[in-house]
Amino acid sequence: MINIMLSAALVLFGVAILISLYRIIIGPSLPDRVIALDMIGVHLVSAIAIISVLFHTTAFLEVILILAILSFISTIAFSKYIERGVIIERKHDS
């Protein structure tokens, strides 16, 4: 029973990823797309967690943590780019 529920959840996450992808492709503005990518990251984190439960393993817990951090970083990078045009600013005195 729990397996069926977990699988159903996985499929739902898959649907959610597809819907986010639709937003990335269509999304009229760049922030739409960036948010959609961030959402895919979050979906992935949840999906991997469910997969870990399904597989009865703790090997993927690092992946969850790393993915959470990285999707945050890439969202930040995009936001900074959208705001400033550059990601790494040079020092003013140089």
Added chain:
Amino acid sequence: MQSLNSCRVKIVYLFNCEIKSYLLQLDNFAKYFTIRNGGLILVSVNLLIIIPFIAAALILFLQKRVSRIHIGWFVLLIPIILFIFLVRYIPNIANGATYLHTINWIPSYGINFSSYLDGLSLIFGLIITGIGALVIVYSIYYLNENESLKHFYCYLMLFMGAMLGVIFSDNIMVLYVFWELTSISSFLLIAFWFQRKRSREGAQKALLITVSGGFSMLAGFIMIGNITGSFSFREIIAIIPDFYDHTLFIPAMLLILLGAFTKSAQFPFHIWLPSAMEAPTPVSAYLHSATMVNAGLYLVARFTPVFGGEGLWFWLVTVVGLVTMFWGSFTAVRQTDLKALLAYSTISQLGMIMSMFGMGSAALNNGYSADSVVYTQATFAALFHLINHATFKSALFMVVGIIDHGVGTRDIRRLGGLATYMPITFTIAMIGSFSMAGLPPFNGFLSKEMFFTSVLNIREANIFSLEAWGTLLPVLAWVASVFTFIYCMIVVFKTFLGKYQEERLEHPAHEAPVGMLIAPIILAVLVIAIFFFPNVLGDYLIVPAMASIFPAFAAEADLGVTISAWHGFTPELIMTIGVVVVGTLLFISLKYWKRIYALLPESWSFDSLYNAVLETVETSSNKITNFYMTGYLRDYLVYIYLFFIIVVGGTLIYTGALNFDIAGNAPIDAIDWFIAITMVVGSIAIIFAKSRLTAILLNGVIGYGVALFFVLLRAPDLALTQTVVETVTTVLFLVAYYFLPDWQKENSSRKTKSVNLLISVLVGAIFVVVALAVQNEKLFESISGFFENSYELVGAKNIVNAILSDFRGFDTMLEVVVLLIAGIGVFTLIKLKARKGEEELENK
């Protein structure tokens, strides 16, 4: 005590043995340098070849030491010494002795530096060293100290050594090495005055033609080596009769003949010889009359026992020789430059000798019989004329050099009436020309008579369908001889008689210095001496040479011919008289019929054909290269992918490897479908993306999808790495984004787009098909079972990490190096910019 004694005896015995073995070695050593016949201590023939090369190396150091004496005097010693060495062989060779010396070079391939001295090579050796000595004497007076003499004599010695190597080599591969050395040294000599454009062009032409012939000859040699399994002349001649039906026999013959024809300036490869006249006159006298152009003749003579008797060989050599003779003499009449005239006359005379070698080979058709001995006369005549030609042609070249040196021009139209100013030169020129024309009492008369004899003889032979075409040969020979007579008269009468035109000369005419005259006088004396004592030459030199060309005949019959100046009223004599009468008439009426030369426009000559071919080859190869080397990366990618499609796809279809078996595949879950669909949609969306940022984002989606697949396929380490790398790549894209040009809509045509689409679909399809087909071809169990007990083996619970750092740590190390190199590369690209004033190397 006793044991001590026996010990001492033993030591003494051992000591004696030691001494004995040393003595034995010494004896062998001495034998190596000693020729046992006659007990003379002479150097081996191998050393004879090497001496000029050593000299060539030493000459370069010589000039600094001695600046006051012309270095030619030192160089002169070498050909004289070699000549004397060779002369001492004459009695033994005449008695039938031959000398073979071998030094191992590449024994595993059957290539040894072995020299073979017999009658045939002795004749050429004497010509090379004898005329070489005379030419050096002449060059000492011809070239003054301002020229770069050490280079001249270095090249000349290189050439002499190479030429001696060609004629003395028994191994055909070694012969080829020396053959190319003659081409190269002749190239250097022709372009001796390299500041002149025409010299460089002439040298280039000579090199291109002779080297391409040399290459085809090499191919022929390799074929011969394949047929017989040997590279040695003597072995090849011994066993070649077993291989007449071999498929490579005829190709080998044709290729070797091509090499001989190009080197000996036969029709239509004669064009390099007139252009080579830009060389200094001693070079023309030596290389282009007496030695290098004889190399092809030597090759034909040497290979006569191998190929002779074949109809194709007979017809090719004879007809090409006669056509060359006719064309050379016909064109020579037209020339206005004396050296060009002599060049064409050389071509003509070489053709005559070549045709006689061809006629002589007919004797080998049916093996030995008393009837076929008569045809060997032609070969005898060929060798005889070879010697004669070397004497009178060198003398003539030297005469032209004297005229050029004296009055500053070689143009016949500006010369005339020099006889009173240069009596000795005039005499020599007359002797040489009359000999060339075939008049008594000069040696050319004898060989021309023998030439007619052999042409008349061969007409009556009923082999090779000669009864049908044989009559043409004497006619062609006679017409060619008439033209020969005409240009010989031009040399004498237009240059030395007629009106003296001082205003058209650069210097007033005067007799040449004595030193310059020494060599041509000696040659002129030889010309007359050979006429009066021809049989000395015949018995001592030509008969032993005949033994090398017709080894089977020599055992059965005497191949010698008694040369006589007068043998009654024969058809030959009538032909000669006819040549003189018709030739004189034509010479007198020269200005009336010279118009026929205008019928052949300049653009129809072989020279312009050669130039046109060179030009066409260059422009068309340029065109082809420009056609496909467009400079666009996309075109090169198209080539690469097309190649991939054709080779891999073709192999798949050709081998029928397109069977798929899905029995062993794992089932596909719903989540797998979702991820796959996401990635496919994302990839397709990238192609149609309107902005670069969208593309970057979609790329990130695909990367995360791959990471999820890694999770599903139970690869946590890969999934970790993939997420990190994907994020870093996305960020890097954004960093570089600022510097990238604007996203442009592709403006390629619909056709290009559809071709690109087709190629990309095909490449993708082939990859999919290969990946699916590979599943079926599992040949053995995978080795992953070994890594499963990594804990026992290396103490690691993580197999992936154990493989990366323990089992296959070497790969990891190199991948780390790759990262290091990439990092350093990025750093240098960003930090190191061209300093001020330095050339910017980018985009070039």
